[in-house]
Amino acid sequence: MSKPTRITNAIRALRFAHGEMTQAQLAEQIGVTRQTVIAIEQGRYSPSLEMAFQIARVFAVSLDEVFHYPDGEKASP
Amino acid sequence: MSYQQKGIWVYLATSACAYAVYLGIIVGRLQSTPAAQVPYAWVLLWTTVAAILASTMGRTVVETATRSDSRRSDVRDREIDRFGEYASRWFIIAGAAAGFVMALLKVDYFWIANVIYLGFVLWAVAGSAIKLVGYRRGL
Numbered sequence: 001m002s003k004p005t006r007i008t009n010a011i012r013a014l015r016f017a018h019g020e021m022t023q024a025q026l027a028e029q030i031g032v033t034r035q036t037v038i039a040i041e042q043g044r045y046s047p048s049l050e051m052a053f054q055i056a057r058v059f060a061v062s063l064d065e066v067f068h069y070p071d072g073e074k075a076s077p
Numbered sequence: 078m079s080y081q082q083k084g085i086w087v088y089l090a091t092s093a094c095a096y097a098v099y100l101g102i103i104v105g106r107l108q109s110t111p112a113a114q115v116p117y118a119w120v121l122l123w124t125t126v127a128a129i130l131a132s133t134m135g136r137t138v139v140e141t142a143t144r145s146d147s148r149r150s151d152v153r154d155r156e157i158d159r160f161g162e163y164a165s166r167w168f169i170i171a172g173a174a175a176g177f178v179m180a181l182l183k184v185d186y187f188w189i190a191n192v193i194y195l196g197f198v199l200w201a202v203a204g205s206a207i208k209l210v211g212y213r214r215g216l
Contacts, residue, residue: 031151033146033147036153
């Protein structure tokens with residue numbers, strides 16, 4: 001099954017690095033359901049730019065420490 | 078499974094079951110009565126009302142049996158809902174267009190009502206299925 005997004009993320013690792021934060025706790029902090037956090041972690045849902053910044057702010061890191069996009073891809077015009 | 082997903086499963090099941098009951102009754106009547114004389118209106122109405130009631134009660138029963146973390150919906154739920162409605166709207170448009178053409182051609186009311194009803198059922202079933210796929214595989 002192909003993932004609908006090529007964006008990967010380090011949310012799971014960041015949660016564990018931040019006192020083993022649960023998915024429910026992260027969901028509460030960014031105002032979404034736990035299912036949405038699971039979907040983002042598994043690459044089944046691309047969050048909005050605003051939500052991406054909220055996630056980065058929770059972990060006190062920059063956006064590109066949370067989300068990664070593979071190199072060598074030309075953006076569509 | 079989230080509260081919204083469970084609700085969609087219940088809606089899908091009740092919509093499909095209600096239409097199956099309707100079809101079973103009407104096809105049975107068509108065996109012995111010409112289409113123009115088949116009494117369909119009350120069956121159509123009560124299966125529709127029964128589907129709405131069953132969906133409401135079914136959701137309560139499912140939620141009682143398997144409690145969800147939260148009943149709150151978020152931006153992802155709304156996006157999946159919008160996508161499902163957008164993608165399935167063609168069934169309701171096709172049903173209405175077919176009914177319109179059939180009325181212009183003076184086709185019997187029985188067939189016009191049934192093709193529009195079928196459009197509504199396909200809209201409900203396809204919309205629910207698309208949303209469930211959206212939840213499972215992502216948008």
